Amino acid sequence: MSTTEIDRQWTTRLRRRVAGKLPPEKLLPDTQPTYVASWIYVFGVTTMAALGVVIVSGCLLALRGPQWWHTSSVGHFVNSLHLWSVEIFFFAMVIHLWGKYFMAAWRGGRALTWMTGVFTFLVSIATAFTGYVSQSNFDSQWISTQAKDGINSTGAGAFWNVLNTGQMLMWHIVLLPLAAVVLTVFHVLLVRIKGVVPPFEKDGAEVAQ
Amino acid sequence: MKSKAFRPDVDAPEWKGGYSPYDIIKEGIIAVVIVSILTVLLAIAFGSPDDPSITVKAWSTNDPMDFAATALSELNNTSGTAQYGAPYNKASTGQQLGPLTLAKWVGARIPINTVNDFVINPLKSLPGQPALSSDLSQWSSASTSTRANWVNNYTHAANKMKIVSGQLVVNTTSAGPVPLMMSDLLQMARTGALDQALVTQNGFYTTDYTLPLLFLADGTYMANLAQKQHLTGDQWGMMNETGNYPGQAWLWLYTFWYQVSPMNSSGNGDILVWGIMMVLSAGLLLMPFIPGLRSIPRKTRVYRLIWREHYRDVE
Numbered sequence: 001m002s003t004t005e006i007d008r009q010w011t012t013r014l015r016r017r018v019a020g021k022l023p024p025e026k027l028l029p030d031t032q033p034t035y036v037a038s039w040i041y042v043f044g045v046t047t048m049a050a051l052g053v054v055i056v057s058g059c060l061l062a063l064r065g066p067q068w069w070h071t072s073s074v075g076h077f078v079n080s081l082h083l084w085s086v087e088i089f090f091f092a093m094v095i096h097l098w099g100k101y102f103m104a105a106w107r108g109g110r111a112l113t114w115m116t117g118v119f120t121f122l123v124s125i126a127t128a129f130t131g132y133v134s135q136s137n138f139d140s141q142w143i144s145t146q147a148k149d150g151i152n153s154t155g156a157g158a159f160w161n162v163l164n165t166g167q168m169l170m171w172h173i174v175l176l177p178l179a180a181v182v183l184t185v186f187h188v189l190l191v192r193i194k195g196v197v198p199p200f201e202k203d204g205a206e207v208a209q
Numbered sequence: 210m211k212s213k214a215f216r217p218d219v220d221a222p223e224w225k226g227g228y229s230p231y232d233i234i235k236e237g238i239i240a241v242v243i244v245s246i247l248t249v250l251l252a253i254a255f256g257s258p259d260d261p262s263i264t265v266k267a268w269s270t271n272d273p274m275d276f277a278a279t280a281l282s283e284l285n286n287t288s289g290t291a292q293y294g295a296p297y298n299k300a301s302t303g304q305q306l307g308p309l310t311l312a313k314w315v316g317a318r319i320p321i322n323t324v325n326d327f328v329i330n331p332l333k334s335l336p337g338q339p340a341l342s343s344d345l346s347q348w349s350s351a352s353t354s355t356r357a358n359w360v361n362n363y364t365h366a367a368n369k370m371k372i373v374s375g376q377l378v379v380n381t382t383s384a385g386p387v388p389l390m391m392s393d394l395l396q397m398a399r400t401g402a403l404d405q406a407l408v409t410q411n412g413f414y415t416t417d418y419t420l421p422l423l424f425l426a427d428g429t430y431m432a433n434l435a436q437k438q439h440l441t442g443d444q445w446g447m448m449n450e451t452g453n454y455p456g457q458a459w460l461w462l463y464t465f466w467y468q469v470s471p472m473n474s475s476g477n478g479d480i481l482v483w484g485i486m487m488v489l490s491a492g493l494l495l496m497p498f499i500p501g502l503r504s505i506p507r508k509t510r511v512y513r514l515i516w517r518e519h520y521r522d523v524e
Binding site: 028029030031033035036037040045048049052053057069070076077079080082083084085087088090094099104106107111114115119125128129135136137140142143146147149150152153154155158159163165166167195198199200201202 | 222
């Protein structure tokens with residue numbers, strides 16, 4: 001096989017492209033710019049850590065099926081872990097989002113990083129909502145019957161029926177978490193590729209580059 | 210070559226300053242440990258709510274008059290579900306966003322006939338009821354106008370509906386099989402058989418609770434319980450859950466719009482709120498490309514607080 005032929009392979013091209021965009025020192029950096037020195041930066045990694053706890057506690061709930069937590073004190077405790085990790089997840093995510101807004105973190109070719117972050121936030125809201133309507137208790141009865149009117153009014157309710165508990169549960173434990181995780185990974189890789197946005201020039205002054 | 214103008218809200222200056230040590234793996238592991246400990250502490254301290262689901266059996270036992278009135282509204286097509294429009298039926302246009310009738314355009318893709326789905330079909334599932342079987346046959350063989358007359362006469366007489374010794378009593382002689390059907394439906398509900406009949410109409414295995422949830426929502430029993438738990442729309446209920454728990458606090462803005470005019474009174478309130486939230490979400494998503502909005506961070510100078518050490522060093 002000639003060198004030219006190897007160079008043309010899709011695998012070779014992909015590997016070179018990935019290695020060029022995201023060399024190991026960018027993927028797993030051991031230094032960071034000195035301006036990355038604020039508590040606000042903690043909330044990005046906190047969001048990801050909470051996402052991990054959400055997923056682990058959700059997997060534990062899945063082990064014994066959707067009714068387990070209603071009848072077992074252990075199951076109820078695992079549900080409590082799931083609930084509070086979700087609350088921490090959103091708390092950290094919202095602060096992270098506002099922090100990045102006030103940094104104008106889309107600057108310097110980082111618009112896609114911003115957009116994947118916002119999209120992850122919106123997908124996370126849908127994920128949490130499907131969790132609330134598939135709890136199979138009074139909360140899920142009330143929330144689903146109220147939410148149906150909003151979703152039906154858009155026409156989406158004909159396909160995404162919040163009163164269909166099975167459909168909501170499948171979206172909650174498979175489709176939406178998968179989307180949230182894929183988006184999060186993509187978001188983090190973009191952060192690693194582009195780096196953390198630098199501060200504004202002094203007083204936001206416009207300077208020639 | 211002419212240099213491209215620097216746009217402070219779009220471009221970022223190249224960092225030419227220093228770097229400090231950063232252990233990303235250590236940071237991640239510490240974050241996981243701290244979040245895990247915090248989660249466990251919160252779970253131990255506060256637990257989580259789990260108010261049991263309500264049943265049609267409980268509803269018909271605790272508030273039989275509300276159940277009977279709701280069942281009648283399903284039979285005479287005046288219930289919320291019967292008049293809903295898409296996706297359940299074509300009884301109304303549904304909510305509109307200006308000229309846009311989005312739900313109607315999609316159509317009744319989850320067809321529900323409240324007469325058959327909530328009354329007739331469940332009654333047909335009852336075994337060993339000769340009188341009821343005879344009345345159901347009479348109902349099935351009657352013309353549409355005859356059925357309408359029976360139901361209208363019963364509805365008129367139902368103003369004086371009462372429960373006597375657990376039996377539904379409506380004094381009318383011109384309602385054909387309707388009095389026995391309604392009375393038997395109440396009895397069926399009180400045994401719990403209606404709960405099952407509503408979820409098993411499409412087979413043994415089911416995870417679809419559309420019918421019983423719509424039936425419950427058409428009555429006032431569930432809404433009264435929700436009001437006591439501060440869950441209704443005018444109580445910011447969209448983001449609440451039972452008990453003193455934070456609920457879906459991230460829905461505060463969505464819930465907010467339901468508290469203000471015209472959304473809090475309009476028949477199109479839901480689609481108006483959804484329209485507003487779609488626009489706001491799109492604005493947040495596309496923030497980097499919206500002149501004016503993308504300048505707010507620079508002009509508010511909150512970044513001076515975030516990067517205060519950096520600015521202190523350079524100044």
